Amino acid sequence: MPIYEYGCKDCRRKTTVFLRSFSVEPKALVCDSCGGSNLVRLISRVAVVKSEAARMEAMADPSSWGGVDENDPKSIAKMMRSMQNQMGEAVDPQMEEAIEKMEQGEIPDEPSYGGGMEDF
Numbered sequence: 324m325p326i327y328e329y330g331c332k333d334c335r336r337k338t339t340v341f342l343r344s345f346s347v348e349p350k351a352l353v354c355d356s357c358g359g360s361n362l363v364r365l366i367s368r369v370a371v372v373k374s375e376a377a378r379m380e381a382m383a384d385p386s387s388w389g390g391v392d393e394n395d396p397k398s399i400a401k402m403m404r405s406m407q408n409q410m411g412e413a414v415d416p417q418m419e420e421a422i423e424k425m426e427q428g429e430i431p432d433e434p435s436y437g438g439g440m441e442d443f
């Protein structure tokens with residue numbers, strides 16, 4: 324959730340604004356303290372938009388995956404989904420199928436691909 328800080332020119336207090344989404348810009352902002360509307364956006368301490376490099380870095384850091392249980396296929400699937408979202412790219416169908424299996428609690432091990440695959 325993006326957090327913006329505004330400074331009030333009237334009373335010189337700070338007002339913190341929580342936005343529900345990244346795309347909504349608050350329109351009628353008023354100061355929490357005096358009700359004035361002379362607010363100026365302050366540079367937020369919170370990095371709302373990460374750079375591409377920072378995103379890749381976060382992905383490379385396993386702790387940012389939020390405690391993936393390697394023995395729990397659903398947990399792995401969740402992590403992979405989140406990586407997918409970060410990449411913003413389509414996944415190849417085989418990977419997609421594997422993730423779907425894991426979401427159902429199955430472990431898509433290699434032999435399960437066997438069988439019919441050679442027909443393609």
Ligand SMILES: [Zn+2]
Nearest residue numbers: 331334354357
């Ligand atoms: Zn004020």
